[in-house]
Amino acid sequence: MNSSIILKLVSAFVALFLIILLSSNLLSGVxxxxxxxxxxxxxxxxxxxxxxxxxxxxxxxxxxxxxxxxxxxxxxxxxxxxxxxxxxxxxxxxxxxxxxxxxxxxxxxxxxxxxxxxxxxxxxxxxxxxxxxxxxxxxxxxxxxxxxxxxxxxxxxxxxxxxxxxxxSRETLPKIGIYSGADIRGGFDVMSRQQTPEWAALQFINDNFDLEWIEDDADAIEGVDMLLLIAPQDLSQRLQLAIDQYALSGGKVMVFVDPYIETMAMMNGMATVQSSNISALFESWGVAFDESQFITDFENSMVVSLGQGGQPTRHLGLLSLGPNALSQDDVVMFGLESINLSSVGAMSAAEGASTVFTPVIQSSAQSALADVNVLTTLNDPSTLMNDFVPTEQRYTIAARVGGPAESAFPDGITVSEELADGEGSVDLKLEPSVLSSENVNIMIVADSDVLSDRLWVQVQNFFGQQIISPWADNGSLLLNSVENLSGQSELISIRGQGRYSRPFERVEALQRDAEERFLAQQEALEAQLIATEEQMFELEQMRDGGDVVSLTEEQNKALLRFQEEKLKIRKQLRDVQHQLDQDIDALGTKLKLINIFLVPVLICFFALMLGFRQRRIANA
Known part of the structure; x- marks a missing residue:
């Protein structure tokens, strides 16, 4: 090796050392x-x-x-x-x-x-x-x-x-008034006989806001930057009038209603329909909401397992909504990628409404409405597919309501007031002080379970400290909304950053398409299997204490034929299940081939081209 090459190598080493030294000091933090x-x-x-x-x-x-x-x-x-x-x-x-x-x-x-x-x-x-x-x-x-x-x-x-x-840095925190018909602050689970913890969604907003709890007998709502209603149930007329007056006086309101509150569905060991609605207020705000129905959505449905080692089943009432379901024009939806909901209601603008109804979250076109009563006896979510026929309509799950509105109680209300001495009561007439507004500011979500822990967060114990790890954006939906309505919207753009979740959207689409193609075939085979098993059962019943002689030769041949048919149908069902994964496996193979062969070939090609170009320049 000649001295010039050694000199070049030493110079390159010294230059590299100086670059590293200078960059570490002069470019720190860049x-x-x-x-x-x-x-x-x-x-x-x-x-x-x-x-x-x-x-x-x-x-x-x-x-x-x-x-x-x-x-x-x-x-x-x-x-x-x-x-x-x-x-x-x-x-x-x-x-x-x-x-x-x-x-x-x-x-x-x-x-x-x-x-x-x-x-x-x-x-x-x-x-x-x-x-x-x-x-x-x-x-x-x-x-x-x-x-x-x-x-x-x-x-x-x-x-x-x-x-x-x-x-x-702020002198005072924004104040949020909260009323909840669900036990979001924790309570007692009758089934497990244990205390239930505070919902993680409440902890999310508790850090950044001053929370004031609204009681059912409140005469007025004052001194809060916004009002948050979660699963309101059987509100007193006194409180409804207070909410009505707060909204008409310029107050900002966010409401989570629900046709089926799953966190409160179990009463005395039995599932019952626990819904939430404020129909009188909705009517004055120009919102139509039918609490007797919930949305089933094939495209956005989640796959669940029934018990340990159970067969994965698509649940049409358990939804995971991506960016396509969210209005990208609304600041509240900024940066949200996945929102999970369960037994969701549908809203629309009421006929003749004076307000402006703007959807911000909608189902897919592969949706339909179902009777909420089926949820009380739903042991197998796959049964929701039986009568499912998509209406090709996108149903509104969350919306903003603005514009002119009138009071829901223009003639006032009559309430019963206990006398000071405790002897009897007297009826009082409460009159609204504000009868109309030129612009109400209301946001409504037709699901309250969206805030429950099971749909979006994992809570872990870290050396005695509770660590909340979100796996969906449900908490961010609440925070974005509260920050926007209370005037703290700068934080929305910050939380929208740092999203590492990259779902395999192409794989999920292939899986849904495969399910649609083979679902009818699978249902037909299952029906055929049930019919065959019924015929086998009838022949088995003809046996006398298990004595095969009691069956005629023709009946024995029929029994054997049905048994062979049963095995054949079960094999066809297994084939259908395997076919569901073929498209996904093919896509995986294609990606592997691209990564293993095509990418290295392209790199080598560009390297050769670069070397050829440099050689031409050197020889020129």
Missing amino acids: RLDLSEGGLYSLSDGTESILENLESDVTIDYYFSEQATSQLPALRTYAKRVEELLTEYESKSNGKLSINKIDLAPFSEQEDEAALAGLQSVPGGARGDEIYFGLVAKNAAGREEVVPFIQPDKEAFLEYDLTRLISAL
């Missing part, structure tokens, strides 16, 4: 975000909030550098958090201060971190405790603690940090 949707860039909502902070916020960021020396993945993520906090600080106009604290094992700072509420995790280099959290404080002394920053929640990192900073 990132090129090539991910879909700008996964690692600050959103406009975050920048807007940081530029308009009302008061100073200080964040103490704790991380155990020494204890994590053998955990490179965690250290990389910690560096990502540190860089993000530095970027926050640079864009806050001096309102945000970040202090990084390196926690050495057995140090006084470790004790201070534990006293501040941080959660330690064993697993350090020498069995030391690892701290990875932060404590945020505002000028008034109010404090927020993140006990341990979960690496598997990186998708929500920006939203969580911005929400925390925004909440501490």
Whole structure:
């Protein structure tokens, strides 16, 4: 090897070393975000909030550098958090201060971190405790603690940090009035005889809002930024008048109604229809809602398993809605990818309504309405397919209602009031103070089970702390709506980022098409099998104590023929089941061939072309 080549190699090595050294110092925190949707860039909502902070916020960021020396993945993520906090600080106009604290094992700072509420995790280099959290404080002394920053929640990192900073910077939190006919605050399960926990959806909004619970005997609703009604049932006329007046006075209202409240369906060990409706108010708002029917939707239906090891079955009343079902023009739907619902109602604009009815969530065209009473005895969801005939109509599941409206109680209401001495009661006439409005602001969702934990969240215990891990966007739907209606819409664009879910939409479409093609064939074979088994049963009954001689030779031949036919039909059914997966398997094979052969061939081709081009330039 001649000296010129050695000199070139040494020069290249020195140049590379200098580039790495300079970039690590001069370009610290600089990132090129090539991910879909700008996964690692600050959103406009975050920048807007940081530029308009009302008061100073200080964040103490704790991380155990020494204890994590053998955990490179965690250290990389910690560096990502540190860089993000530095970027926050640079864009806050001096309102945000970040202090990084390196926690050495057995140090006084470790004790201070534990006293501040941080959660330690064993697993350090020498069995030391690892701290990875932060404590945020505002000028008034109010404090927020993140006990341990979960690496598997990186998708929500920006939203969580911005929400925390925004909440501490505001002088007062937005106030949300809540009325619920369901036990969203937890209660007692009669069947299991155990206490039920608070719904995760309530915890989601509890962090960022001041919640005020509305009682059924409320005369007026005042001092709240918006009103949230969840599964309202048998509301008193007094409360209905209060809601009516709040909406007509410019108050913003969000309502979750339901033709079948599954969380309250079991009463005394038996399933009963528990529905929610506020028909008088809906009529004045120009909304038609039939609580006796629910939506069945083949295209958006989910596949469930019946018991342990049970056959997967499509449930037409259990829906998973993707972006195609959501109005992309509505800010509340921003960034939502999957919303799961169950036993959903259908709404429409009432005939002659003065209000403007705008759908924001709709079913697919492969939908129909079914009687809600079938849900009380539904043991096998596949039976919903029996009489299912799509109407080719998209039913509205959620909608905004705006425009002019009149009071539902123009003549007032009469209520019974207990006398102060407890002796009897007296009737009082309550008159509305507002009879009409030029523009009401109401959002309605025809399902309350959408907020129940089972449809969108997994709750895990992490060293004694409850960790909520969403697997659908139901909680984001509620948060987006509350933030929008209460005037905190900047956070919507932040939570819309960081979505890592990439469903196999092509595979799901192939599976639905295959099911449609083979469903009729499968039903015919099953009916034929049932008829054959009935004929076999009739012949078996003719036997006297199992004595085959009691059957004639012709009957014995018929029995054998039916047994062979039964085996043949069962084989055909198995073939149909296998055919359901053939298209999906073919697609998988095609993708494997592309990844294994085509992609490397293309890379080699471009490499050869590049080498050929460079050789031509060198020879020119």
